[in-house]
Amino acid sequence: MNPSPLAQPPQAAPVPGSDGVPDWKCRKEGPVSGRYEGEMTAPTAGQMLLDLRLDIDPRSVSSPVMNRISGDLYQLQRITVPGRQLTTWRVYRESWVVDAPVVTWERCLVTIRGTVRFWRGIHPQTTVEVRVPWAAANPVGPATVTFAQAGGMTASYTCGKKSDAFRELTLELAVLKSVNDATPFRMPVYDTHSHPTRPVDLRQRTLTLEQCYLDAGTRVTIRAPGPTIIDDSAPPGQPPHSGWTDAQLHDVMAKYFTQFGSNWPNWQMWGFLANTYQQAGVGGIMFDASIIPNSSRKPNEPDRRGFAVFRDHEWFKNLPASAPTTDAQSEAVRKFLYTWVHEAGHAFNFLHSWDKNRPDALSWMNYDWRYDQRNGPNKFWSDFRFRFDDEELIHLRHGDRPSVMMGGDPWSSGGHAEAPAAAEYLDTPPGAMSAPEGAYPLELTLRSQGYFEFMEPVSIELRLRNVLPDLPLSLDTELDPALGGVIIHIRRPDGRIVEYSPLLCKLATTTPHILKPAPAVQGTQTGEDRYSQEVFLSYGKYGFYFDDPGEYLVRALYQGAGDVLIPSNSLRLRVGHPLHKDQDRLAQDFFSDQVGVNLYLHGSRSASLKTGTEVLQKIADQTEETALQAKVSAVLAHAAAQPLWGIRSSPTATTTSASEPPVLTLTEATAPDFKTALDLSKTALAFFKANKSPDLNLAYSRLVRQRAKYHLSTGGATQKGHAKKELASLHTDLAARNVNSAVLQKISADAQAIG
Amino acid sequence: MNAVIFDLQDGFDDDEVIIKIDGRQVFHKNRVKTDLRLGLADTFTAPTAGGTSTVEVAVPARSLSETFPLDSADSPHVGIAVCNNRLEVRPSRVAFGYA
Numbered sequence: 066m067n068p069s070p071l072a073q074p075p076q077a078a079p080v081p082g083s084d085g086v087p088d089w090k091c092r093k094e095g096p097v098s099g100r101y102e103g104e105m106t107a108p109t110a111g112q113m114l115l116d117l118r119l120d121i122d123p124r125s126v127s128s129p130v131m132n133r134i135s136g137d138l139y140q141l142q143r144i145t146v147p148g149r150q151l152t153t154w155r156v157y158r159e160s161w162v163v164d165a166p167v168v169t170w171e172r173c174l175v176t177i178r179g180t181v182r183f184w185r186g187i188h189p190q191t192t193v194e195v196r197v198p199w200a201a202a203n204p205v206g207p208a209t210v211t212f213a214q215a216g217g218m219t220a221s222y223t224c225g226k227k228s229d230a231f232r233e234l235t236l237e238l239a240v241l242k243s244v245n246d247a248t249p250f251r252m253p254v255y256d257t258h259s260h261p262t263r264p265v266d267l268r269q270r271t272l273t274l275e276q277c278y279l280d281a282g283t284r285v286t287i288r289a290p291g292p293t294i295i296d297d298s299a300p301p302g303q304p305p306h307s308g309w310t311d312a313q314l315h316d317v318m319a320k321y322f323t324q325f326g327s328n329w330p331n332w333q334m335w336g337f338l339a340n341t342y343q344q345a346g347v348g349g350i351m352f353d354a355s356i357i358p359n360s361s362r363k364p365n366e367p368d369r370r371g372f373a374v375f376r377d378h379e380w381f382k383n384l385p386a387s388a389p390t391t392d393a394q395s396e397a398v399r400k401f402l403y404t405w406v407h408e409a410g411h412a413f414n415f416l417h418s419w420d421k422n423r424p425d426a427l428s429w430m431n432y433d434w435r436y437d438q439r440n441g442p443n444k445f446w447s448d449f450r451f452r453f454d455d456e457e458l459i460h461l462r463h464g465d466r467p468s469v470m471m472g473g474d475p476w477s478s479g480g481h482a483e484a485p486a487a488a489e490y491l492d493t494p495p496g497a498m499s500a501p502e503g504a505y506p507l508e509l510t511l512r513s514q515g516y517f518e519f520m521e522p523v524s525i526e527l528r529l530r531n532v533l534p535d536l537p538l539s540l541d542t543e544l545d546p547a548l549g550g551v552i553i554h555i556r557r558p559d560g561r562i563v564e565y566s567p568l569l570c571k572l573a574t575t576t577p578h579i580l581k582p583a584p585a586v587q588g589t590q591t592g593e594d595r596y597s598q599e600v601f602l603s604y605g606k607y608g609f610y611f612d613d614p615g616e617y618l619v620r621a622l623y624q625g626a627g628d629v630l631i632p633s634n635s636l637r638l639r640v641g642h643p644l645h646k647d648q649d650r651l652a653q654d655f656f657s658d659q660v661g662v663n664l665y666l667h668g669s670r671s672a673s674l675k676t677g678t679e680v681l682q683k684i685a686d687q688t689e690e691t692a693l694q695a696k697v698s699a700v701l702a703h704a705a706a707q708p709l710w711g712i713r714s715s716p717t718a719t720t721t722s723a724s725e726p727p728v729l730t731l732t733e734a735t736a737p738d739f740k741t742a743l744d745l746s747k748t749a750l751a752f753f754k755a756n757k758s759p760d761l762n763l764a765y766s767r768l769v770r771q772r773a774k775y776h777l778s779t780g781g782a783t784q785k786g787h788a789k790k791e792l793a794s795l796h797t798d799l800a801a802r803n804v805n806s807a808v809l810q811k812i813s814a815d816a817q818a819i820g
Numbered sequence: 821m822n823a824v825i826f827d828l829q830d831g832f833d834d835d836e837v838i839i840k841i842d843g844r845q846v847f848h849k850n851r852v853k854t855d856l857r858l859g860l861a862d863t864f865t866a867p868t869a870g871g872t873s874t875v876e877v878a879v880p881a882r883s884l885s886e887t888f889p890l891d892s893a894d895s896p897h898v899g900i901a902v903c904n905n906r907l908e909v910r911p912s913r914v915a916f917g918y919a
Contacts (some may be wrong), residue, residue, distance in 0.1 A: 344863060346827070350919040351857055380917055407919050417859055419830065430858070434917070438910060475857055 091173040092201040098124050101208045103224030114139040115222040118231040121168050135162040135463035140630050154505035156630045160184050160466045174198045184465035190215040229282035231462040234332035238292035239321050241339050243305040244376045250292050253402035260395040262446045268472045275407045281453050282462040293321050312361040314352040318371040329472025334412050335371035347380040351411030354476040365637045367472035372408035428454040479483045500660040506533045509623045511636035514760040519643045520655050521693040522664050523603045523611045526763050530595040531580035541625045542578035544598040547571045552622045558615025566606035568665050592807025599763040604661035612656050614642040654680045668704025695752035699768050702746035709735040739775040769795040792816040822870045822892040827916050828861040830854050831902030839878040858918040867894045
């Protein structure tokens with residue numbers, strides 16, 4: 066056997082008891098181990114769903130027990146409309162594992178207890194008890210699961226057994242026509258006794274990719290009807306394309322993988338049999354990884370969805386068309402199977418064995434020649450038992466869901482070491498990794514410019530869209546985090562994930578907004594199915610959130626009035642470095658509460674924020690035209706156009722007593738200065754007009770509307786004309802940027818309303 | 821003319837690498853970086869005169885260097901890796917494969 070220090074044998078079989086129940090009534094039909102699923106029963110029935118994995122007894126003789134239990138928690142969502150089919154969806158929240166469960170076997174019941182370790186976030190100490198009963202002629206279960214938090218809170222679930230496997234995924238296959246023409250496509254099928262170099266006591270059986278992964282705990286289903294044949298016919302006289310690059314492989318996946326446009330992460334994978342890779346020594350590659358520069362990948366694309374195997378590699382030259390008849394053919398089939406399993410393993414987020422400090426692991430993820438260099442010629446295949454090592458099995462079966470699932474965490478981030486030592490500071494707020502599954506009715510999209518200058522205020526657009534084909538939705542569309550309907554998570558360049566905390570918390574009645582169904586039906590105009598709002602995120606309760614140069618990921622959770630939960634896409638943005646030494650020096654003054662509060666309030670003329678205003682004025686006065694300067698100018702303009710109110714204290718007229726409280730009067734201390742506001746916002750207007758990025762449309766639109774108000778407030782027909790002219794120019798610019806008709810109509814209406 | 825195929829394997833991280841055979845520089849590249857998906861950073865073929873040659877490998881920024889004799893007939897493939905802050909040389913009769 067492969068050394069397996071982590072695997073625990075199952076407890077001894079139960080002995081007949083004195084409870085009067087005949088032994089035959091306690092005969093167990095199959096293993097307890099496997100996947101269970103069920104809804105919360107208490108404290109709120111149906112609010113959550115638990116996907117539970119029990120790994121405490123053998124599922125088969127080829128599948129080692131890892132003695133773990135783990136699970137994924139989902140929030141359940143439903144929309145019920147009389148006369149219509151129930152719309153349900155679930156939103157993934159977080160995963161947990163019990164590393165050392167205490168398992169107590171009884172005659173008709175097993176009880177599993179242990180301390181829960183959540184992969185992310187900070188939780189009160191939590192224990193779990195799982196009770197699984199069985200009876201003859203019945204499936205095992207259902208499992209009754211009770212979580213108990215320190216402090217007394219409990220939550221219970223009832224979960225029926227769904228599968229003997231812990232996870233399930235679909236693999237879609239594709240093959241180049243030229244490869245298929247040379248030898249018809251056939252997935253590897255290997256008889257473990259067909260080659261003499263093997264462990265002496267290795268059991269004879271037939272291995273396929275599906276069987277190898279089932280042994281590991283994952284049921285892989287090959288998508289019907291079979292591989293997609295990709296036509297690579299070359300012009301007459303020319304050979305088909307070979308020497309594939311990562312970018313080319315990615316392009317082919319984007320074109321032919323039927324699930325490519327689905328929601329990721331997802332239990333979907335794409336395997337492609339091509340001819341050769343750009344480096345001839347490469348027999349297979351998991352090409353879908355953002356750490357490798359690849360021009361065909363979009364910035365926010367997920368990792369680990371596809372891999373390729375190269376049929377013309379030296380390893381496979383002896384592959385037979387049917388069952389092997391020579392050792393050389395068996396070796397080729399064995400290597401072919403190894404390569405398919407190995408590359409799919411990378412898509413499950415496995416690194417190579419030596420990169421996990423286990424160079425002597427007898428695993429699908431090691432190289433035979435590397436193992437042999439350390440242990441002797443032919444030692445790998447003499448000892449290898451066609452399995453992943455224990456740590457890998459634990460990752461595959463019980464790892465943090467985003468770290469395992471295709472399209473989840475980036476490749477090599479975590480792998481099977483989701484909680485590396487001394488990484489406590491990387492705690493993720495619960496919900497930061499949420500992902501919806503099922504027919505969810507709403508889409509929340511985050512958009513912004515991809516690049517922000519150093520110190521440039523960061524605002525992003527949140528867009529809600531009704532994706533139901535035939536049902537209008539009435540929603541609270543206030544997307545400002547200060548009102549509590551939206552939670553925003555920011556992953557900083559150092560990997561730390563923080564939750565944005567607004568400076569102010571506002572309590573307000575909800576303002577329902579009706580989003581019409583998708584525009585393809587019922588005459589909905591483009592834009593009426595969606596609502597956008599720009600949200601300022603630079604500064605909040607805990608200071609500046611984008612104060613370091615580098616890459617940030619932003620994700621939001623929309624919870625509306627508390628009745629839905631919709632996660633957004635992950636928005637990737639980059640904050641640049643200081644352009645020069647003076648700007649770096651200015652950062653010392655800029656990243657202060659004085660400036661932060663000023664920006665948060667969109668400008669202020671309060672004497673108590675004077676220092677911050679002076680810093681902003683210094684930036685606005687710079688001759689260099691930058692996004693920072695434009696946005697800061699707009700903030701100062703907004704401040705200039707606001708009246709400043711003050712409280713004046715004076716003795717009352719009717720009393721002379723010093724003990725009487727003075728009368729407090731709210732008075733306008735400073736009147737709005739629209740002319741200054743117009744002057745200050747001129748550079749911002751020029752900047753937004755010149756920069757045609759759709760990500761700046763909202764800011765541009767907001768500025769022009771502000772300026773229209775300033776013009777109108779200064780009075781006079783000329784100013785009216787200026788306001789109309791700027792709105793007309795905005796309309797022209799946004800129409801050229803393909804902004805939807807509802808927005809354009811609103812601008813036209815605003816211009817007409819001026820008269 | 822004989823030839824040796826050099827594979828720069830694991831442990832390289834944006835390194836400058838210089839390789840000489842019998843004092844003649846056959847490889848000099850900056851920013852050599854291992855692709856973790858393969859355990860391979862770069863590969864190149866160098867002609868040799870045949871018989872036993874002396875190969876010198878240097879990673880100057882890390883003050884790493886290794887000199888070793890190489891018979892290209894016996895070992896037409898050589899893997900070089902950085903392991904535990906030293907250079908590891910892996911001569912081989914057969915080509916290395918990566919996946």
